[in-house]
Amino acid sequence: MAENAAHTVKSFDEDIAQLRAVITRMGGLCETQIADAVDALVARNVEAAARVVEQDKRMDALETEAEALALRIIALRAPLADDLREVVAAMKIAGVMERIGDYAKNIAKRTPVVAQSQPIGPAVIVPEMARAVIEIIRDTLDAFVDRDAEKALAILQRDQQVDEYYNSLFRALLTFMMENPNTITPSTHLLFVAKNLERIGDHATSVAEMVHFTATGQRPAERPKTDSTSSVYTPH
Amino acid sequence: MNTAAGSPVPKMTARNVNVFYGQKQAIKDVSIDVSREHVTAFIGPSGCGKSTFLRCLNRMNDTVDGARVEGRIELDGQDIYASVMDVVQLRARVGMVFQKPNPFPKSIYENVAYGPRLHGLARSRADMDEIVESALRRAGLWDEVKDRLGESGTAMSGGQQQRLCIARAIAVDPEVILMDEPCSALDPIATARIEELIDELRGRYAIVIVTHNMQQAARVSQKTAFFHLGTLVEYDDTSAIFTNPKATRTKDYITGRYG
Ligand SMILES: Nc1ncnc2c1ncn2[C@@H]1O[C@H](COP(=O)(O)OP(=O)(O)OP(=O)(O)O)[C@@H](O)[C@H]1O
Ligand SMILES: [Mg+2]
Numbered sequence: 001m002a003e004n005a006a007h008t009v010k011s012f013d014e015d016i017a018q019l020r021a022v023i024t025r026m027g028g029l030c031e032t033q034i035a036d037a038v039d040a041l042v043a044r045n046v047e048a049a050a051r052v053v054e055q056d057k058r059m060d061a062l063e064t065e066a067e068a069l070a071l072r073i074i075a076l077r078a079p080l081a082d083d084l085r086e087v088v089a090a091m092k093i094a095g096v097m098e099r100i101g102d103y104a105k106n107i108a109k110r111t112p113v114v115a116q117s118q119p120i121g122p123a124v125i126v127p128e129m130a131r132a133v134i135e136i137i138r139d140t141l142d143a144f145v146d147r148d149a150e151k152a153l154a155i156l157q158r159d160q161q162v163d164e165y166y167n168s169l170f171r172a173l174l175t176f177m178m179e180n181p182n183t184i185t186p187s188t189h190l191l192f193v194a195k196n197l198e199r200i201g202d203h204a205t206s207v208a209e210m211v212h213f214t215a216t217g218q219r220p221a222e223r224p225k226t227d228s229t230s231s232v233y234t235p236h
Numbered sequence: 237m238n239t240a241a242g243s244p245v246p247k248m249t250a251r252n253v254n255v256f257y258g259q260k261q262a263i264k265d266v267s268i269d270v271s272r273e274h275v276t277a278f279i280g281p282s283g284c285g286k287s288t289f290l291r292c293l294n295r296m297n298d299t300v301d302g303a304r305v306e307g308r309i310e311l312d313g314q315d316i317y318a319s320v321m322d323v324v325q326l327r328a329r330v331g332m333v334f335q336k337p338n339p340f341p342k343s344i345y346e347n348v349a350y351g352p353r354l355h356g357l358a359r360s361r362a363d364m365d366e367i368v369e370s371a372l373r374r375a376g377l378w379d380e381v382k383d384r385l386g387e388s389g390t391a392m393s394g395g396q397q398q399r400l401c402i403a404r405a406i407a408v409d410p411e412v413i414l415m416d417e418p419c420s421a422l423d424p425i426a427t428a429r430i431e432e433l434i435d436e437l438r439g440r441y442a443i444v445i446v447t448h449n450m451q452q453a454a455r456v457s458q459k460t461a462f463f464h465l466g467t468l469v470e471y472d473d474t475s476a477i478f479t480n481p482k483a484t485r486t487k488d489y490i491t492g493r494y495g
Contacts, residue, residue, distance in 0.1 A: 079491070080479075081486075081491050
């Protein structure tokens with residue numbers, strides 16, 4: 001990705017840097033929120049889960065901040081070309097990050113129920129799946145800050161990996177529930193957790209698409225789906 | 237070089253145009269089509285040759301000492317630099333509005349009537365009254381001046397003077413209107429009225445506007461040409477130029493990274 005020259009008006013660069021910093025902070029917060037929510041779930045730590053729910057307010061505040069900054073840049077700087085694309089993308093990305101935060105919060109909210117029941121074998125896949133999702137978010141944010149189209153494009157392929165985790169967890173849980181009908185309630189909650197992570201993966205991937213558009217002005221080509229499981233059983 | 241204006245029949249075409257002031261070359265091998273369907277904006281840093289090139293389109297450079305134009309420029313397929321071309325006639329067909337409003341020190345009426353009289357477009361006083369009224373109406377000025385047509389054109393506000401100059405340009409029913417930074421001396425309201433006027437005139441005349449205001453170019457034009465150091469760097473749909481320009485030089489200029 002070609003490095004951009006500085007703007008003649010230096011405060012314009014400062015505004016853009018500030019907006020990027022807020023988006024980066026939102027991305028960082030997404031990563032911790034997902035990791036903490038899944039840790040709390042696995043550790044059956046209800047207090048830790050409650051802290052995740054509490055932390056989500058910071059995400060909302062950051063989204064408001066990003067929106068205000070973007071609006072100010074549009075009003076005062078009248079950005080054009082890649083600057084315009086970046087500001088608009090930043091505003092959209094902030095919205096998506098906020099949604100990702102909601103999913104993390106939703107995972108945390110299920111911890112008390114899951115904590116009350118016996119351990120569920122297939123749950124071991126959840127932290128692995130969460131790790132894959134977090135890495136996608138991290139790399140997407142790096143690509144955003146660097147306006148790196150190549151990196152964004154490479155990320156698009158990785159959503160499949162998350163879908164595969166979901167599909168295998170889905171099947172494992174189905175079998176587990178049939179064999180242990182008394183675990184249907186916690187298993188269902190776990191299934192929703194996996195679905196949340198799968199949705200987060202989709203959102204993160206859509207952010208990667210926005211990053212690609214910001215960098216090139218082009219939408220990337222359609223991305224593939226291997227298995228229909230993750231798109232058919234949508235609990236929302 | 238991309239010269240396609242995306243229009244079936246161009247109103248004006250320029251091919252391999254070079255312009256020199258003495259030894260100094262101000263325009264280098266510029267080829268471009270201008271269509272009647274669109275407003276075309278010329279943008280670029282100061283001194284890149286926008287005004288010079290604009291002046292080629294109605295041979296205003298003929299009046300500039302030491303200026304020499306090479307290449308071919310056609311209006312409806314006719315070579316405007318051909319010896320048979322009547323320059324006075326050409327400038328009636330290709331009108332011009334300048335940066336600083338320059339009404340004649342005459343009445344508002346006479347300012348507008350001057351061109352049509354020169355070209356014998358009115359057979360009677362009533363004819364002329366009609367031409368003057370219609371030009372002032374199309375320029376969005378009629379309601380403001382209809383009761384003071386005898387007053388001096390120079391005793392108006394800057395924005396009114398500029399609209400008077402536009403009325404003067406359209407009174408001879410031109411085919412092309414060239415505008416060189418027509419709003420640079422105007423406040424936002426007067427500017428908005430001129431932009432609205434340009435939008436209303438679109439389709440009836442081929443309009444080319446030189447502007448330093450990127451937002452203005454984006455607002456009023458459908459095609460934008462970016463000039464740099466005498467060359468035409470990029471010519472494309474305005475929306476493409478301002479959201480996703482192809483050339484780095486264009487991008488650096490419109491995003492404020494130039495120089
Ligand atoms: N009458 C002239 N005699 C000699 N050189 C000239 C003349 N007019 C313009 N030039 C030169 O030709 C080049 C192009 O000038 P031109 O006025 O066309 O630029 P421009 O793009 O319209 O700039 P601006 O945005 O400042 O109006 C400049 O280097 C200028 O100095
Ligand atoms: Mg000029």
